[in-house]
Amino acid sequence: MTAMPARPLSAAATPVAELDAADRRLINRLQDGLPLVDAPYAVVAAELGLSEGELLYRLERLLEAGVLSRFGPMYHAERLGGGLTLAALAVPEADFERVSEAVNAFPEVAHNYRREHRLNMWFVLATETPERIAEVIAEIEAATGLPVFDMPKQEEFHVRLHLPV
Known part of the structure; x- marks a missing residue:
């Protein structure tokens, strides 16, 4: 799965989201995909010094705020x-x-x-x-x-x- 930062197509200016250091690390890390293990979110959370619950909360918040346009697998x-x-x-x-x-x-x-x-x-x-x-x-x-x-x-x-x- 990969995360894609949102790129608005609107001609109107879009407000810049407030991202903290953990949000930035999370977005950058998720663009490299998830490991193929039983608990991929837990592995990535540990890499980033977060709990699995905090990682999932942040991911949901970033999607709802439109900071990420999508989060999911990339298929050929x-x-x-x-x-x-x-x-x-x-x-x-x-x-x-x-x-x-x-x-x-x-x-x-x-x-x-x-x-x-x-x-x-x-x-x-x-x-x-x-x-x-x-x-x-x-x-x-x-x-x-x-x-x-x-x-x-x-x-x-x-x-x-x-x-x-």
Whole structure:
């Protein structure tokens, strides 16, 4: 499981969360994943000098506050028989919030990022079957009224993403 610090897509300024040193250590540590043991939270808590209960409380609080956008396993959709693609939209600034909410409402949207480019909204789609990619793209186009640019993977690279806090 990995923790992903939140990246708001709203054009409005987002207040900065108050994180103490333990929160920062926890977020940084969880981005490296959990150990595959019977009590992974207890192991990580001990590494950080916390009780398991305090670690779980902090994790829940960080998720509820939106400091973390997600906490869960990272699956390789294609190896599990699913589909995966990178997609983008050219969203008019006045519609950005509405389109962001519409896109993020799809459970197949794994990550969604704002970019300084003509194609200013980029997102990853992960589906149960490869055929579902085209269906979800059509559904997003219908929900947003905008064409989706599909950019399927041609070659795979492993890039370790770690966003230190």
